[in-house]
Amino acid sequence: MTAAGLRLADVRKQFRLADGTTTTAIEDFSLDIEPGEFLVVVGPSGCGKTTVLNILAGLETASAGRVEMSGRAIAGPGAERGVMFQDYALFPWLTVLGNVEFGLRHGPAGAALTASARAARVRAVIDLVGLKGAEGKYPHQLSGGMRQRVALARLMANEPAVLLMDEPLAALDAQTRTILQEELLRIWGQDGPRERRRTVVFITHAIDEAVFLADRVAVMSAHPGRLKATIAVDLPRPRNDATRAEPRFNELVQRIWGLIREEAYRATVT
Template sequence: MTPSTPSAAPKLVLEQVRKDFTVKDRGGRGRGARPTAEPRATRLTALDGIDLEIAPGEFTVLVGPSGCGKSTLLDLLGGLTTPDGGRILLDGRPVTGPGLDRGIVFQQYALLPWRTAQGNVEFGLEATGVPRRERAGRAWEFLDLVGLAGFEDRHPHELSGGMRQRVAIARALAYDPDVLLMDEPFAALDAQTRESLQDELLRIWQRTGKTVVFITHGIDEAVYLGQRVAVMTSRPGRIKQIVRVELGDRTATDDPRSSPEFARHRHEIWSLLHDEVARAQQLEKEEASV
């Protein structure tokens, strides 16, 4: 389970990345306070000083407390927004916007309800200019890759939640991006389906060799999937520590979730997160009382 090549030049580089947001606050939210007539704008730093390198073919997982900027960081990697400080490089070139070298899978499937599974996968190929005669074959290939052979003609409402997410993954992979960005893609699924899709994702990653950046709130999911787990601090989000996970072949017969190594990694990450979650909760209380 080692598609990455650590000795190669990094695929992704984040150097001192900062992201700020302007938020409007009417003030006076404390008990008995009267809201001000005009909203006031305040500057909020979501991410500050993010330094991270990701090797080609590496599976990296980001975990952190709610509000630490995980999704913001993924948006920056996808080029959906731009940093206010620092820079992001992909293959040595600055990321300045969205590109076909990156595929994004969100928690919500974002499938077109009037299109079949095949049609949804083909939609991404249409946008990238793949000729009509090639689209069907590519769509079948990637639906088969995610275990949906035979479901090409089903519409989203005819598919389970897990199957819809498989379609979303197939759509992201079909135009062959170098990097796959995944923002809590399994969070809305039941536990059994989530574990099944984790196994499918590992199998797909091993077959394709894609560089994967995966966001999750689940420590077990982070340990099971990631070669490295980047633990983030409470807001403003920074990289607190990177944990290298050594579990061997996670697609072998024995489930590594029951191994002593899994328990050790899980406890290490939980310990790193424990104080950050407490700080995040305290920050929320302070902001609510202002």
Template sequence: MTAPAAPAKPPVVEFRNVTVRFGDFVALHDVSFRIEDVPNRGEFVTMLGPSGCGKSTVLNLIAGFQQPTSGEVLLHGVPVGGPDSDRGMIFQQYSSFPHLTVLGNVTFGMELDRSAGRLSAKGRHERAMDLIAQVGLSGHEGKYPHQLSGGQQQRVAIARSLAVEPRILLMDEPFSALDEPTRLEMQELVVGLWNRIQPTIFCVTHSITEAVYLGERVWIFCTRPGQIVYDIRDAIPQSPGLTPMAAQELPAFKQAAKVVGEAFRKVGDSKRAAPSR
């Protein structure tokens, strides 16, 4: 006799007909999507679109910083009620605590944990030191944020977000304030961490090449109202260890960037052609 199939797991993230309004402005309109729960494999979703199209609003809804005007936002089948440690967020502006060292910043979230599974002081220190090493800041543990470069401060933010082992990592234009060489380094760092740790990642960017390099799925939004109009999957084959510069030389990358770029331009053209309201 065949055993009954195991029930399907609920999606990691699911939006059901989500609309968000700020007064008369519609930030998101009737947005639905599912990010499936695949064992040991979090998806990496990058989001492109014009300003005001709802990309950051999607992150804020998942983070629990705001609620939809209508529709449902579910994490593992449960409505989002507010922020929690299962979601980490990294912002465009550096968000380290200025009065704490690198080590203090990375351990901060773990210090607040009051759950039964809380690590001991020794365990928290060891985990923090391991993450500091993984983001390439060994030897900087005792430095304060003002003693670090912009790229180093974002490395601290990434390590701090990962310290509490979030299942979902939300990134809102995290590298836009960095110079190009540092930005490429950070892209490679994040892909390496994602391959090792496997959280589900949502990343907002305005760079087509960054979206293609980072994302397994590339979403392109339109504005007025904000909606996902393109969902481009597997734009390029995932190749662990491939640097952004090397990836950009591949014919598959150039073709993917062309496809994404053309879709992005169509969104921009439709916005310009739309009558003003």
């Protein structure tokens, strides 16, 4: 696995509405994401966060501008970019094991693997996300946190260079969420060398979550969605519960909230 850099340059995205008019979801959006960087995007509801992620995933096409991975234009979805959403999107008729191995069995990432190499990789990612012992369970038998662990294992099984995550923890209760934030950093490799880490683009509404996770937080403004600021999070890694108690942590949270509160307020009244 080699980490990949991402580039959005002067990106605009317009959608055509049912009445024939168009709406501009994002405009003048330029951002370079370093290989191995954990970038978190925050901004008010409807500002275009998901649109940015979908463009990077290749699920949407930019109306203007350039979108690249490792210097090459992104033309569509690819196994080197894994996507994870808020809803677990697990197959209810498959066990944990079945869900995790599904992509490897049927997708391009597993095509070159022998059956035993595939099984070994599935075992390794199930271990990695803490699901050992739950392999035979079905999604309805799992808590929300466990289901997102399955979704994460399925994502990691493909060994993507880039993880694109759209509010993956938003549906979870606060305690589970706090635990999975740290788990996610562990799985990403915050304890290991920088060059072993994947590139992550992570969307959240929770500013404390953004600061806890990110190397850098991209703050968006709304209508049309633009990049308002990027804030480097200079908190040391590995991060853990003690991180949340550091004065610098709260300083950063306050600073980012200051950048979006006016727009977030507007988003609640329009």
